[in-house]
Amino acid sequence: MAWLTKPSGTQEIERRDEPYLTDEIKKHLDETYAHRYPTRRAMSMPLLHEIQEHYGWLPYQALEEGAAFLDIKPSELLDTATFYEEYFTQPRGKHTVWVCQSVSCEVMNEAAITQAIADKLGVQPGETTDDDKFTFMKVECIGACGGAPCMLVDEELHENLTPQNVGGILDKAPD
Amino acid sequence: MPLETPVLFKRVPTPPWGDFNDRKYVGYDDYAKADGYAALDKCAAMEPKDIIEEVKAAELRGRGGAGFPAGMKWSFLPPLDEGQRFLAINADESEPATFKDQILIQYDPHSVIEGIAICMLACQLDTAYFYIRGEYHHHREVFERAIAEAYENKVFGENARIGKVNNRWPNLYLHRGAGAYICGEETGLIESLEGKRGWPRIKPPFPAVQGAFARPTIINNVETLANVPYVMLNGAEWWKGFGKGRPEGAPPTVPASFGTKLMGVSGAVKRPGVYEHELGVKLIDLINGSAQGPLDGTKLKAYFHGGISMGVVSQEEAEAGVEMDFDIGKKWNNLGLGTACVTVIPEHVSMVAMARNCARFYSHESCGQCTQCREGSKWLYKLLSRMERGDGTTKDLDLLLELASSMGSMPGNNICGLSDGANWAIRTIVNKFWGEFEAVVSKPSRVSLAVLGDGQPVGAGA
Ligand SMILES: Cc1cc2nc3c(=O)[nH]c(=O)nc-3n(C[C@H](O)[C@H](O)[C@H](O)COP(=O)(O)O)c2cc1C
Ligand code: SF4
Ligand code: FES
Numbered sequence: 208m209a210w211l212t213k214p215s216g217t218q219e220i221e222r223r224d225e226p227y228l229t230d231e232i233k234k235h236l237d238e239t240y241a242h243r244y245p246t247r248r249a250m251s252m253p254l255l256h257e258i259q260e261h262y263g264w265l266p267y268q269a270l271e272e273g274a275a276f277l278d279i280k281p282s283e284l285l286d287t288a289t290f291y292e293e294y295f296t297q298p299r300g301k302h303t304v305w306v307c308q309s310v311s312c313e314v315m316n317e318a319a320i321t322q323a324i325a326d327k328l329g330v331q332p333g334e335t336t337d338d339d340k341f342t343f344m345k346v347e348c349i350g351a352c353g354g355a356p357c358m359l360v361d362e363e364l365h366e367n368l369t370p371q372n373v374g375g376i377l378d379k380a381p382d
Numbered sequence: 383m384p385l386e387t388p389v390l391f392k393r394v395p396t397p398p399w400g401d402f403n404d405r406k407y408v409g410y411d412d413y414a415k416a417d418g419y420a421a422l423d424k425c426a427a428m429e430p431k432d433i434i435e436e437v438k439a440a441e442l443r444g445r446g447g448a449g450f451p452a453g454m455k456w457s458f459l460p461p462l463d464e465g466q467r468f469l470a471i472n473a474d475e476s477e478p479a480t481f482k483d484q485i486l487i488q489y490d491p492h493s494v495i496e497g498i499a500i501c502m503l504a505c506q507l508d509t510a511y512f513y514i515r516g517e518y519h520h521h522r523e524v525f526e527r528a529i530a531e532a533y534e535n536k537v538f539g540e541n542a543r544i545g546k547v548n549n550r551w552p553n554l555y556l557h558r559g560a561g562a563y564i565c566g567e568e569t570g571l572i573e574s575l576e577g578k579r580g581w582p583r584i585k586p587p588f589p590a591v592q593g594a595f596a597r598p599t600i601i602n603n604v605e606t607l608a609n610v611p612y613v614m615l616n617g618a619e620w621w622k623g624f625g626k627g628r629p630e631g632a633p634p635t636v637p638a639s640f641g642t643k644l645m646g647v648s649g650a651v652k653r654p655g656v657y658e659h660e661l662g663v664k665l666i667d668l669i670n671g672s673a674q675g676p677l678d679g680t681k682l683k684a685y686f687h688g689g690i691s692m693g694v695v696s697q698e699e700a701e702a703g704v705e706m707d708f709d710i711g712k713k714w715n716n717l718g719l720g721t722a723c724v725t726v727i728p729e730h731v732s733m734v735a736m737a738r739n740c741a742r743f744y745s746h747e748s749c750g751q752c753t754q755c756r757e758g759s760k761w762l763y764k765l766l767s768r769m770e771r772g773d774g775t776t777k778d779l780d781l782l783l784e785l786a787s788s789m790g791s792m793p794g795n796n797i798c799g800l801s802d803g804a805n806w807a808i809r810t811i812v813n814k815f816w817g818e819f820e821a822v823v824s825k826p827s828r829v830s831l832a833v834l835g836d837g838q839p840v841g842a843g844a
Contacts, residue, residue, distance in 0.1 A: 217838075243555045245466065245595045251577030252560060277577075290579035292561030293516045299532035305517075309478035311648040311725045312691055313739050347563065347743055348478040349517045351656045352725070362519035 211340040232257060247277045251287045255294055264295040275366035281360045292346065293381055298343035299336040302380045304328075310350035311380075315355040323343065323370035327377060340382065384659075384671075389612055390605070391658040392416070394489045397672065402655055405489050407524060410531035419537070420433045421611035425500050426544045433504035433801050437610065440446060440618035441640050445688065446472050446566075447720050451637070452610075458590040459598050467548050468599040469510040470504055470575060470589075471607060473525075474559055474566035476515055477689035478743060479725040482644040483604040485656045487514070490608075491528035492542060492689050497607030499537055505600055508550040508777040513571050514559040529554055538802060543748065563747035567798045568601040569593075570749065581749050582798035585800050599832075605644055626662030632826075636781035639685075639707035646723035647673040649682025656723075665695065665704040669726060684815070685703055688720025690740045693810030694727075717769030717806040720799045733815040734822050736764040737808055741779045744804040755801035758789045762808055774823040782819075 240253045256279065258269050265288050274281040288294045306312075306321055321332065324343060328336050332345040351357045352368025358373075365376050388399055395404040413419070419654035425433050438453030459467070471494070475483045486494055489601060498510050512529075514522055529538075532554065536543045540551050557575055559565050565574040569583035572594045593599025613621045624641040639661035645668055646653045652674035659668060666686060669675065676682050685695045687706070693716035695704050704714055711718035718725065765782050768774050789796070790805035812819055 246576065247575040249575065249595075252558065252574070252733045256558060256560070265709075283578075287579055288578060290562065291516070294560055299719060307740075310686060310727075310736060311479045313735070314649040314725060314727055314731050331659050346517075346561070347746060348476060348480070350475050350480045350484050350515065352479050352723070353646060355648055355654070356469060358664075359519075364520065 218267075218270075222268050227258060227266060228272040232261065233276060244279065248279050248283070250277055251279075251284055252291075255284075255288055255291075263301070264298050267296070270296075282344060298339075300339050301372045301382075302336060302340060302361055303342045303344060303359075304377070306332075307347070307351070307355070307357055308345045309347045309352075311348070311382055312356040317356040319370045320356050320358070320373055321366045323373050324377070327374050335354035340380070341377070361379045384667075385624070385642060390486070390608055390644060393492075394485060394495070395645075396655075396657060397653070405485075407488070408490050408492065409537055410492060410528070412533075413490070416613065418536075419496055420580065421615035422496050422499050422503075422537070422544065425503055425614055428505050430658065433614065436618050436653060437504070437613055440530060440600055440613045440614060440621045440750070441638055442523045442540055442606065442609055442621075443637065443639070443641075443722075444603055445605035445609070445709060445717075447691075449637070449719060450600060450752065452606055452738045455590065455602070456501070456600060458588065458783075459505055459812065460591055461598070462548060463708065466509060466550070466597050467505070467507045468597060468767070469498065469505070469507040469592060470568075470571055470599055471510060471512045471515040472566060472571060472601055472603045473512055473518070473564075474571060475604075476563040476566050476719050477691060477723070478564075478740075479648055479686055479719040480580050480646060480723040482519040482646045482656050482721065482723055482838075484518060485644065486608050487518070487525050488602055490739070491525050491533070491794060494604050495528060495532050495537065496827065497610035499532075499552070500610050501600065501602065501607055502552050503544055504557040506548045507598075507600060508548040508552055510552070510554045511575055511594070512554065513557050513565070514574060515565075516558055521557060522561045526556055531722045541810045559654075562749075563743075564749045564798070564800060565791065566584050567800065570798065572599065572600065579683055579749075581751055585795055597720055608643060626705070635706060639709065642720050645672075645706060646721075647726065648724070648728035649677065650677045650682065650728040651726050652677060654753050659706065659801065661688060661705040662705050665700045665706055665724070668706065668724065669700070670795070673726070676726070676728065680730070682726060682735065683731070684727040684736075685735075686725040686727070686807075687716070688718065688722050688724070690725075690743065690807045691799075692720035692808040694733075694736075694814055696814050697733045699814075716810050717802065732770070733811055733818045734766065734770050737811045738763065738770050740811070741804070743767050747806075748800060749798075750795040752801065754789050755796050755804070758785055758801065759804050761785060766808075769822050771820065772822060774818075776823050779812070779819055779823055783809060786812075 240250045254273050271281045274284040337345040356368045357366040393408045419461050442452045443449040466835045502650040533539045538552050538554050562580050564570040567582045570580040574580040589599045617755040622640045624642050628636050628638045643661050646656045657672040682775040684696050687695045741763040745763045748759050750756045786805045
């Protein structure tokens, strides 16, 4: 988590001319969230979610633009972005598979599910497939323990998994 | 005695009264038809302090894990001044094995929203944030819909039917988390709400005095607030007819376990799910009755009875009469009732593996501020992984216990309760299943090369 330091101090930031934080996104954020909080900084999480929704991850340039928009330092926004599991500061696959690894799922044989997915995708947890279609993650309890073992594929929950049915679920993810 | 009619699950079909498959979203209109928002209207005509007195009289204790009396928390607020005051609803629900709040969020959100509005009225809080964990995607959409319905029907917003609260029109906003267990801790939640990393704050000052945006803030769990409309509509005395009172003759200062409680069951049972019971129900009845007993061909061995942080209860203890109430900790040597969501562990699952799973969880979720939590949880994970592989030694067992017990708030060196959870989870598993741990450490899988040959450690003296 937060205290895993990253070599961002020496990293070159890839830049493009076109801003990530378009006027349209800014307008949406201002209209939806600005009145909700007494500070602009409190819009950090909605802003990060919004950027990620558009681009799949959080490019550094986008964080700089976001920080300027919120009137905070880029490092402050980066601090928030790197703390949370759902924010990706590196590109990821088109779809993200999140397999729950907590106790109820382990009791219900999550290990076999993880193995089946690793075999099917040819990657280990934490990795992305070569065709950039899937990023495979293990997570802690996703609050669907009654349907253990379970996983999220992007925002969709799949419960009562078996090594036999996970393959079919992944096949349904659009290219 | 089994609960005759559901309270919190009145509109959420649940065995034995209904079928899980019939659960569906109850919108504003359907909710309002069945007495919905009647409690709010009643409260709107009351003095705020009388609402707090009623909740105090009900002795409603927090359902988020710690069991702190809600009415008492509400009375810690300072007097009104010019500034804003906040309510943060804790829908982070990230304790492993816990999935109770999400049922209310998905199916009966207006019961939660009504509780929120009453709390805002009672405590004079003008703005409420519903902090929902990032992974609850569907739930988030459903709750947004319910909030929109509430605005349409003037529960919140300009010209709200409860009038101005703290001189402002009341508002409820959803705030989405992004995957961090520690944001369930109340001050971690506040930091996250402010747009920062979820680092718990040193207390005091307590949130009631200086919380979100340095203003007075009340934090309550979803289920706690969902109880409030029932308390207010039917009265504290009615509500206290459920659950378990004080032992005979105990003074009123002894905290009791009134009311019903949502209890999730998951793991090796035939019908996992979230049920409603009176506090004080026997664990074994929850498992064998509601959840229809162990999966075919399995024998049960242990339970995480309230999320992993409360520790474990063994099958022998369960058979000897463990009751699910706020006294479970004192009576059965664990940290407490927690979330009352149970993981059922069958005989064939190793307790060493369960302990390793818990240690990994804490090492992954520790926010890293306090040394003994950050380092200790990593170390526990390493030790337990080593033991599980068969490379542990007897000495590791003592080290494990010593390490775990140095991590809690009893030594007094941590900022929040996460490392207490780690301490209790690991210690109760090791102590209650000592035999399993001893068995893995007494049979090392590899012979140490260092002691072969002449018995001198390799490299000694070199
Ligand atoms: C590490 C940690 C995680 C917590 N996670 C949650 C949670 O996910 N949901 C929750 O309601 N309370 C959680 N709590 C308890 C909260 O800090 C707080 O006590 C609770 O939300 C208060 O509400 P209540 O009094 O209505 O129970 C957590 C506490 C700790 C120490
Ligand atoms: S006890 Fe652990 S989780 Fe809590 S504040 Fe300290 S380091 Fe963070
Ligand atoms: S333990 Fe896997 S969803 Fe809760």
